[in-house]
Amino acid sequence: MIKKRVLVTGGAGFLGSHLCDVLLAAGHDVLCVDNYFTGRKSNIAHQLGNPNFEAMRHDITFPLYVEVDEIYNLACPASPVHYQFDPVQTTKTSVTGAINTLGLAKRVKAKILQASTSEVYGDPTVHPQDESYWGHVNPIGPRACYDEGKRAAETLFFDYYRQHKTRIKVVRIFNTYGPRMHPQDGRVVSNFIMQALRGEDITLFGNGSQTRAFCFVSDLVDGFVRMMETGDDVVGPINIGNPHEITVRHLAEIIIRKVGSKSRIVEKPLPVDDPMQRCPDITRATKTLGWTPRVSLEDGLDTTITYFANLLGSNQTEPAARRSAT
């Protein structure tokens, strides 16, 4: 194994902190950069004594000068409730953040991986979505700060690749869940589990017939690392997600059963631009990375429910401090 210096932006977040754990376990030197907007110090506290780990408070909309071999660019709030809190900053994080991290990669000749999203497909008109689909995105709606920001970031990645020969990797992440999700992020898995654990009504947006496909965090991180290890000719985009599709109502029923909760399911109006169907075609990931998800929804939910139950027990569920717009 060659020890590498790896930068993880957004490293104190849900996915970033798991990625830091995996990279450290593999013997690498990890620099975690985060402004703690949605990330939490508790996600990385267990690594603070590790001599191979360093945490830096920094906002990636400002340039960063460090010497690294690889960069995973994950910094960006990921849930609608967080990215719509300060939409201008969300676009800046994706676009200016991409310019800054790509500039760094160019300067130090690092490989750089972008955590893009299935949201680049918008409310898709093809199903399941493969990487050749250009998407169906409302450019002026309330989700556009995230969707269009991520689309512009992809554009920047591919232009740095064509113009500067920067060694890029783009993965499009589909719904991922697991321990260390923010309990107040309003995403469907964390919402349902928290509501079920508290015995509150489970809120379905619409009638719950919309479908989603959920990937467990360890599978996702495995996909990240495999992508980074590919040769320079593999640039993506590559979908990473679990193609096992279920309705949101069925998800609520599974969670109620697993928690043994008395919660009732209630329907609320659908949010604007909420996609009706979302499911990855992972043929490219399977062929190129030899990757397929391994953790079943049943097993992943058990682990996630235990995490949230412990969090509720220790009363650490308040939102992370929010800083004002920069």
Ligand SMILES: NC(=O)c1ccc[n+]([C@@H]2O[C@H](COP(=O)([O-])OP(=O)(O)OC[C@H]3O[C@@H](n4cnc5c(N)ncnc54)[C@H](O)[C@@H]3O)[C@@H](O)[C@H]2O)c1
């Ligand atoms: N979890 C998913 O299902 C999912 C799906 C698609 C894409 N993604 C992408 O994966 C990445 C990580 O998502 P996550 O689920 O871990 O979300 P998260 O909110 O837990 O993590 C994002 C991290 O980025 C940090 N951050 C935000 N703005 C920043 C800035 N300007 N400078 C420095 N740090 C900043 C946050 O504090 C947080 O730690 C995001 O880029 C997200 O768009 C996630």
